Amino acid sequence: MSQRVLSGDSEYLRSGYAKAYQSTAGSQEAVDAAELERLHAALLRDGYVILERIVPEAHVEQISAELRSLLPAHCGRNDFEGTLTQRLYAVITKTLACNPLVEHPLVLGLLDRVLAPNYLLSQLQVINILPGEQAQPLHHDDAFYPVPRPRPHFGAATIIAMDDFTADNGATVVIPASHTWDGHAPTPDDCARSIPVIMPKGSMVLFLGTLWHGGGANQSAAPRLAVTAQYCEPWVRQQENFSLSVPLPRARECSPHSQRMLGYSIHPPFMGMVNGMHPRRLLEDKPS
Ligand SMILES: O=C(O)CCC(=O)C(=O)O
Numbered sequence: 142m143s144q145r146v147l148s149g150d151s152e153y154l155r156s157g158y159a160k161a162y163q164s165t166a167g168s169q170e171a172v173d174a175a176e177l178e179r180l181h182a183a184l185l186r187d188g189y190v191i192l193e194r195i196v197p198e199a200h201v202e203q204i205s206a207e208l209r210s211l212l213p214a215h216c217g218r219n220d221f222e223g224t225l226t227q228r229l230y231a232v233i234t235k236t237l238a239c240n241p242l243v244e245h246p247l248v249l250g251l252l253d254r255v256l257a258p259n260y261l262l263s264q265l266q267v268i269n270i271l272p273g274e275q276a277q278p279l280h281h282d283d284a285f286y287p288v289p290r291p292r293p294h295f296g297a298a299t300i301i302a303m304d305d306f307t308a309d310n311g312a313t314v315v316i317p318a319s320h321t322w323d324g325h326a327p328t329p330d331d332c333a334r335s336i337p338v339i340m341p342k343g344s345m346v347l348f349l350g351t352l353w354h355g356g357g358a359n360q361s362a363a364p365r366l367a368v369t370a371q372y373c374e375p376w377v378r379q380q381e382n383f384s385l386s387v388p389l390p391r392a393r394e395c396s397p398h399s400q401r402m403l404g405y406s407i408h409p410p411f412m413g414m415v416n417g418m419h420p421r422r423l424l425e426d427k428p429s
Pocket residue numbers: 221268277300311312313314354355356357367369
């Protein structure tokens with residue numbers, strides 16, 4: 142009996158259901174190629190890169206005002222969420238104000254280089270660290286994927302400062318180059334090499350999912366507001382179940398980039414399908 146074997150370079154495996162729905166990767170507003178090259182090299186070397194003042198101040202103020210009005214009154218449930226930290230979840234369901242940050246052309250340009258086409262938004266959160274909060278335990282965001290290190294990152298994240306990040310107000314702390322480590326947890330010597338990401342509001346730190354980092358202690362008298370977006374490879378599970386948290390009419394209000402990252406896309410040939418078809422069809426099938 143002759144058996145046929147699926148060839149690794151078959152057109153089916155490369156595109157599957159994607160023929161009519163090509164990835165939107167690379168279709169964002171163009172950014173300076175040399176700058177992107179520099180940032181990409183720094184990201185691979187250090188595991189993180191700081192993009193200074195990429196959101197105009199007026200825009201920061203407008204978004205911050207809306208986010209502050211949506212923050213829950215309660216704080217986190219444990220020392221990871223932070224018992225003096227307010228977190229806004231299911232952000233896209235509540236406001237579209239953060240979408241331009243999630244799909245900023247520089248961010249997409251970098252993600253296009255470090256993740257596979259049709260990478261996904263894994264979660265979006267607003268984090269307000271209140272005065273008196275202790276430092277968050279250091280961690281790396283990829284840790285919940287049970288694959289031993291050293292290994293490539295399965296995701297990347299941004300933290301966008303909506304207040305100035307200072308040495309004492311809870312600025313994110315990173316351990317440079319820790320993205321290349323094996324499975325060891327930071328030693329006291331490693332922790333001594335950690336640095337706060339000091340940056341003015343409207344700036345962003347973008348880092349790989351394997352980088353050790355955490356929210357800093359807020360020893361100032363004012364809260365520290367930030368937006369954080371995490372992204373993942375298109376073949377791992379998203380942290381937030383966007384198919385359940387973002388209703389279809391809300392997804393229709395998003396741009397094709399955000400739609401793609403919410404999950405209206407596939408990893409070829411068919412991961413992410415709906416009823417044997419490309420999920421973008423759901424956005425088109427408007428109820429009559
Ligand atoms: O708020 C921060 O600066 C970091 C937060 C963080 O890493 C997290 O909650 O996973």
